Amino acid sequence: MFERLISYLDSVHARDPAPRSRWEILLYPGVWALGFHRVAHWLFEARMYFLARAVNHISRLLTAIDIHPGATIGKNFFIDHGFTVIGETAEIGDNVTIYQCVTLGGSNPTNGKGGKRHPTLADNVIIGSGAQIIGPIVVGERARVGANAVVTDDVPAGATMIGLKARSTLVPADQWLREFIPYGTPCDDVPCDDQGRANRDCVEKLETEMAAMREELALMKALLAERAPGEPAPLPVRKSAAQD
Known part of the structure; x- marks a missing residue:
C-alpha cells in the first residue's frame, strides 16, 4: 500500500511541477478527494449507500470536490486545484488529469430509467479547466479537451476538442410544458x-x-x-x- 501511495504521488509530481516534495502533494485537495472517494466507493459497492453519501459529503466540505460514490475511477487520477463535479455513472481510466471547475455531468434519461448518464474517460485523457463533458459519451484514449469546451459527442482517441457547442434553439412543446428537465440537457x-x-x-x-x-x-x-x-x-x- 505504501509503495502504491509513493507511485501515485510521483505520478502527480510528473504532471505538476509546482510541489517541492511528496509531502506537499499530500496537501492537495484532489489527493484527499480521491482518498475519500476510494472509501465511499467501497461502501457504495457494499450497498451501504447512506454511509457512502456521508463520506462523500465530508469530502465535499473539505475539498470542494464532489465525486459521487458510484463513480468508477482508475489508477493515478489527478484533480489539479479542485472545484470539480463527477457524476454517479462516470467511468475514468488510468492516468487521467482534470483541471479545476470541470463537470462530468449527466443527460436527461428520457426513457424513464437512470442507466448510464455520465461520460467515460479512457486512459491518459486530459481535461482543461472549466470544460463540461455531458452525457454518456466516450472520450478516447489520450484525447485532450481544451479549457471551457463543451463536449456532448464521443471524442476519438488522440483528438483535441476546443470551443463551445451551446446554441439557441426551440424545444418541442412536450418538453417546454414540463416543469423540470433533469440536468437541463435533452438526450438528442x-x-x-x-x-x-x-x-x-x-x-x-x-x-x-x-x-x-x-x-x-x-x-x-x-x-x-x-x-x-x-x-x-x-x-x-x-x-x-x-x-x-
Whole structure:
C-alpha cells in the first residue's frame, strides 16, 4: 500500500511541477478527494449507500470536490486545484488529469430509467479547466479537451476538442410544458437540426461569393496584363444573376 501511495504521488509530481516534495502533494485537495472517494466507493459497492453519501459529503466540505460514490475511477487520477463535479455513472481510466471547475455531468434519461448518464474517460485523457463533458459519451484514449469546451459527442482517441457547442434553439412543446428537465440537457439533438441547416446554407453562400470574387480578380489581372502602356485600367463587368 505504501509503495502504491509513493507511485501515485510521483505520478502527480510528473504532471505538476509546482510541489517541492511528496509531502506537499499530500496537501492537495484532489489527493484527499480521491482518498475519500476510494472509501465511499467501497461502501457504495457494499450497498451501504447512506454511509457512502456521508463520506462523500465530508469530502465535499473539505475539498470542494464532489465525486459521487458510484463513480468508477482508475489508477493515478489527478484533480489539479479542485472545484470539480463527477457524476454517479462516470467511468475514468488510468492516468487521467482534470483541471479545476470541470463537470462530468449527466443527460436527461428520457426513457424513464437512470442507466448510464455520465461520460467515460479512457486512459491518459486530459481535461482543461472549466470544460463540461455531458452525457454518456466516450472520450478516447489520450484525447485532450481544451479549457471551457463543451463536449456532448464521443471524442476519438488522440483528438483535441476546443470551443463551445451551446446554441439557441426551440424545444418541442412536450418538453417546454414540463416543469423540470433533469440536468437541463435533452438526450438528442433533433431541435438543433434546423439551426445547423441554416448555418450550413450561410457557409455555402459565403463560399459561392468568395469563388465569384476570385474569378473577378483573375479577370482583372488578365486585363491589366493585356492593356497597352498608358491606357487606363479597364473595369471588369460583374455577371448578373440572369447571365449566370
